[in-house]
Amino acid sequence: MKTRIPLLLATAGALALTACAPQDQYGNTATAPGQGMNRAQQGAIAGAVVGGILGATRDKDKNGQGKDAIKGAIVGAAVGGVGGAILDQQQKALQQSLNNPNIRVVNNGNHLSVIMPESTLFATDSAAVGAQGQNDLYTIARNLTQYPNSTIQVVGHTDSTGSAAYNQDLSERRARSVAGILTAGGVASNRVSTTGRGASQPIASNDTAAGRAQNRRVEILIIPTR
Template identity: 35%
Template sequence: MRSSILLVSLVSAGLVLSGCASTEYSNTSKGAAIGAVAGAVAGKATGNHKNKRLAIGAAVGALAGAAVGSYMDKQEKALNDELSGTGVKVVRDGDKLRLDIPAQLTFDINRSDIRSNLFPVFNDIAKVLRDYEKTMLVIAGHTDDTGAYQYNMNLSQARANSVKQYLLAQGIKEIRVETQGYGPSYPIVSNTSEANRALNRRVEIHIEPIVN
């Protein structure tokens, strides 16, 4: 388990980020925007992967009926227990989960290598994902709209790839994992201030159950 020093630093970073959000967005409207964006990204990421899901099911097994909800309930609890106080949010949408990881916690500016002090956090994520392997993972990278569009697309893809490679090194089966860099295409708030741009710079791990 991570050290208390790591927890304190991550909690502080998370509080700074949450405290910086522009006042022009109410909690309700921000929640609606995040939900809409997450749904669009998840739909693009997993909607056309029937063959991929079949392959994963053949490799690690699949879920059926009431087992799906129970399986995801347990996985959600395990993730919340492991990630409490780290700044990583666990979001439930039906039988799907999403991990929202602020880029500021994970990467230095204009870099795609994961900060070493975040390794324990990703170790904890990998531990749960290993325990609940009947899921497909799509790692999505996002940026704000500052700078050249293609640069941001490349950076977001590189960051998603870095997270994937780290998880693979921790024993996650490669067949379960896909990556996608979306650059500035899916902001959760308008890029009208530095506080808002900070919210848009993020990595998401979408976790979808593999069902029969």
């Protein structure tokens, strides 16, 4: 039976890779087998793979018949399916509540990314959030309080204009400003962390005005804790 366990896990792994269609940096899902599966289904398959691997390696009953692998796969599938369904629900709720078409909510499978361009939040070279941006952030904060089982990472990004030191400082100050409004909106401060990436993680070319505008952004990463 020992040879069957690796075969079982290899098959499950192949199914998981087939089910989880990749996304590009703009949140667009690439064409791939299994593309029609929702996040709950993808999470269930991924959970089954992880659970099966853990069960097979532990083999607590020492029977070598793969029963622990099967048990682990079942438990993993249940946990992964629930987690994927919750992310689907939260993404849908966010998209319905936000009235700003410039804000994108991307479901990455294991976390959500709320991508807010500079134009929705700040004036040029400023870290003070404008009135409309504050309204959007309070809307996001209400969603985060309704889905409390997650940690929040607020990440500031800039374009490459100016010095690296200036861009790093600006990205950090902008992340802190956004995080401050989220906590003012009711999100527990121990759930929220901030970081600035400066110009180090562009999502478009800095050679054009349109590309630089895309790079100037704040991303709110919503990462489930269970």
